[in-house]
Amino acid sequence: MEVNWPDWLGFDWLDLSWLELPWIDTNWFHDYWYGLLLLGFFWGVLVFTMVGALTAVYVYVERKVSARIQGRLGPMETGPHGLLQTLVDVVKLAVKEDVRPAAADALAFRLAPLLVVVPAVMAFVVVPFGVPMVIRDLNVGILYFLAVPSVTGVGLLLAGWASYDNYSFLGGLRASAQFISYEIPRTLSVVTVVMLTGSLSSARLIEAQADTTWFVLLLPLSFVIYVVTTLAEVNRVPFDIPEAESELVAGFHTEYSGFRWSLFFLGEYASLTTASAFAVALFFGGGLGPVLPPVVWFVLKTAVIIFFAVVLRFTLPRFRQDQLMALAWKYFLPLSLVNLLLAGLVMKAVF
Amino acid sequence: MSEELLADVFFLLGFGVAGLLLPMLPLLLFRYIRPQHPSAVKMEPYESGVVQTTAPRRPFHMAYYNFALVFIVFEVETVLLFAVSPVLRDASWMDLLKAGIFIVLVADGLFYAWRKGALVWK
Amino acid sequence: MLDSDVQIALFAAFGGVAVLAALAAVLTRFLLRSIVAFGAFLTAIAGQFYLLAADFVALIQIFVYVGGVVVLILFALMLSAVGEKHPLAVSEHRGLGAVVAYAVGGWLVWAAFGEDLPEAGEVPGETVAFLGRAFLDQQLVAFEVIGIILLAAVVTALVIVRGERL
Amino acid sequence: MTLVLVFSGLLFAIGTYGVLTRRNAITLLISVEILMNAANLNFVAFSRLWEPELMTGQVFALVGISIAACEAAVGLALILAVFRRFGTTDVGRIDFLRG
Structure with missing residues (x-):
């Protein structure tokens, strides 16, 4: 329509x-x-x-x-x-001085921060920040949003491996193990939205929500799964065990300093921004809203989600690594499979 | 149609080039401003100031690989669901059943891994 | 203009990157570089897919290969720790390998010029919808067989990794 | 169209060379993946030639990608099992008849 x-x-x-x-x-x-x-x-x-x-x-x-x-x-x-x-x-x-350990692998050491930061920014191409406004409306936009940042996992592993440091090595393994574990429930929660949208284009996503209602009302469980797993993907508390400073110094970026270190930092925040913005598009109707222009609505909704993540960081303790993995595989994955079933029923009921 | 896809590729290429250049630009710009005094001590691995006693690149335990294994299988599953899910909205119950069989087939793998204790972090 | 010449040029550029990266992946003696080159190769192939009006397959390529298989290979590299700075051993039969590869490549390229192929048809607008329908109708068997293969793969691999009986 | 076939032929040749000359199991696996990608390229290209609306070639490419992923999972599991038993991933040095 x-x-x-x-x-x-x-x-x-x-x-x-x-x-x-x-x-x-x-x-x-x-x-x-x-x-x-x-x-x-x-x-x-x-x-x-x-x-x-x-x-x-x-x-x-x-x-x-x-x-x-x-x-x-x-x-x-x-x-x-x-x-x-x-x-x-x-x-x-x-x-600041750019220190590279003598034992580090030069190629991988330089490549890793780029692999973390570039995909996070590239994902922004398909975020619909107005009502039909997307920077570039790809036919397979929603898949693009999930596929491109998945390259980050490689960057995390490479950073840990390249540094030639026990802490970095462990941190890199933990970070990417966590990254890949939470990627599955997150993707499955997006699949439910695609079922209701009937298209992979992110502009259609907003139109579909204009036709019905915000998808958070239809798929509350998907929204919860998406938000929690996104927090885990971007290594935010309570899921920041890869960077647990009390046991691993700084995790995979222990050996990085100066601007290269800040690239990791930038990548983390960039993926938090894109993921929150996309959460708004997926579940809260993007820029849909009365009176104010869509872009303003969009920014407001995104700001609320990001503020939520910031407050969460200073109120919750950290999970242990084994709890973290068990949470992903034994709770979130079965839950998201059940959620698929629920979404199928909702879909049949609504359409 | 395929012209539109071609346009997409050029756009994404331009975007990617910008994304690659911008993080590298400050590194190149400040190359001659920032101090650069490498010394043997500075270039040792950090390790909380303690001298490194074990090589970090040593065979590591398998728990990580179990997860990676289950991960890749489920990734393929979700990806195929992405192919099917856009048409499900206007599909019949029969089509839903077909997709359901696929999900149940792969979910068995999770069940197997769970029962075998491969999902326990050791 | 965005005509077919530009498309062919871009396709050839992606192909050039793919061939160079594949050569690097096969020829380098450092395992980590081989994996990084493999990643570049996969991305270039994804670009080619996109140009061939297979946008969905292109993104799947990135998602499954770069975000999945490469991570898996890196995990294996780390768990077996063979990627130390020493170069890898190469087989003694390099001459033979080159001859066979030349023969195979030459034959395939010759075959490529041999056949008169029809012009490419116009592709439907939204590939994904057609793919989804294909999976649910004509290609249903392929769809469910993938499910079975995935199940078999996870069971087999777990059995092998854990070194126990079924 | 011919261009696609030329590129996939070249890639196939490179993959063959890799399979024949490398001795490290992980690089062998990478070579096999290069072979599979060359084949997938052809599938996708031919999908446009005959009945593009049926998507047969693209479906086959997706099947190919899935199988390549499974193959990588099982292959790497084998490599790791072999590594734990023999302490090497060099296929030339795996030898059950050692002393």
């Missing part, structure tokens, strides 16, 4: 003709291969900068929230209320 939105809400962001710039023939981008390449490059730069800036914001928010929870003040010295603290930190990280 077609969704009827006011024109000013539903314009196609990729079509720059709404700018009415007299000197640019905007269809040019779509007609030539180098135009598309440039367009992709442009969006890549934009998304990357945006994610980088957002990460700086998160770090600040996270410090302030943790301070509030623990009865401290948090950063206060640099700038008003310590607002400039993360900026200063970024500069510090960028000009």
Whole structure:
């Protein structure tokens, strides 16, 4: 079914003709291969900068929230209320010495951070942040969103292996074992949404929710599974045993320093952002909402989910490794199989 | 149709190039600003300041591999469900049953692994 | 313009990357580099799939191969710890291997030019819907057989790994 | 179309060379996977030639990918079992008749 939105809400962001710039023939981008390449490059730069800036914001928010929870003040010295603290930190990280252990494997040591950060940012291509607005609406967008970040598992293992350090090695094995374990229930929970949508395109996802209702109401169990497993995928507390500082120093990135270390950090936050944004698209109707423009709704909903993750980090203890794996395989996987069955019934009931 | 896919590939290539270049840019830019004084001690593995006594790359226990094994099988299953699930909405009960048989077949593997204790972290 | 010339050029570029990566994977003496080259090879093949109007298969390639099989191979590498810095041994029959490979490759490439093939047909818009229908109707046997094979694989592999009887 | 066949032929040759000359079990497995990918490339390409709406070739490519994944799982399990018994993954040095 077609969704009827006011024109000013539903314009196609990729079509720059709404700018009415007299000197640019905007269809040019779509007609030539180098135009598309440039367009992709442009969006890549934009998304990357945006994610980088957002990460700086998160770090600040996270410090302030943790301070509030623990009865401290948090950063206060640099700038008003310590607002400039993360900026200063970024500069510090960028000009810090880049130490690579002599025994490390040079190729894998350099490749691993890129394998963590690039897929996380690339996943953003298919996130529908407006009502029909997607950076690029692939035919198989939802699968793309799950497939591309799955490369991160390789990056985690490579980082641990390349460092030639016992802590890193263990941390890398644990991190990727956890990553792959939680990937299955997470993917299965998305399958239920695809069943209701009837398409793998992420723009159709929003239209389907406009036709019926937010999928969180139809598939509450899928939503719970998705959120918990996503927290595990991005190594957030209570699932951060790979980086348990009390036993493994810093896990797989123990040997990394300076900017390369911050790439891991960036990758973690970038995947938190994309996963939360996609959770909103999957279960909360993306930018659907009254009065305000869709983009605003979308950002608000995403911010709520991310804030939830931040608060969770400072309120829950950490799982043990064996509990973590048992949780994935003995609880979440059977639960998500049952959920498939439930979703089939819901689907038959609704349509 | 296939023109649209071609456009997708070019777009994603451009996006990927941007994604690869941007993280590497600061590394190259600050190369000559940041201090670079490697020393033998600094380049040792960290290990909480203790001298490394065992080589980290040694055969490791099998529990990890059991999980990886069950993982790959279930990954293939979910992926095939992705192929089938978009058409299920307008499908008959018979089609649902066909998909159900497939799920039950693979779920047996999980049941087997569970019963054999392969899912226990040792 | 986005015509077939551009498509062919891009396809050939992906093919070139795939061939180079495959060569690297087969020729290098360091196991880790071989695996990394294998990953690059798989990604290039996924690009080729995408250009051949098989977008779903391309993403499955990334999902199952790069996110699954490569991780599995890396796990095996770590659990057997053979990836130390020493180069791997190569068989003595390298000359023979090269001759056979040349023969096979030459024959296949010659065969590629030999046959007159029809023009490629227009592909349906949403490949996934057609794939799903195919799996539920004409190719149902393949679908369920995959299920059985997966079950067999997990049972076999667990038995082998744990070194016990059924 | 010919281009696809040329590339898959080249990849098949590379894979064959790998299978014939490598002695490490894990690289052997990688070579076999290269062979399977060359075959999958052909399946997908021919899917476009005859009755593209039936997707037979693509279904076969998916079956191929699934089987390759299973093969990797079982193959690596074998390699690990062999490694635990003989302490090597070099197929030339696996020898049941050792002393």
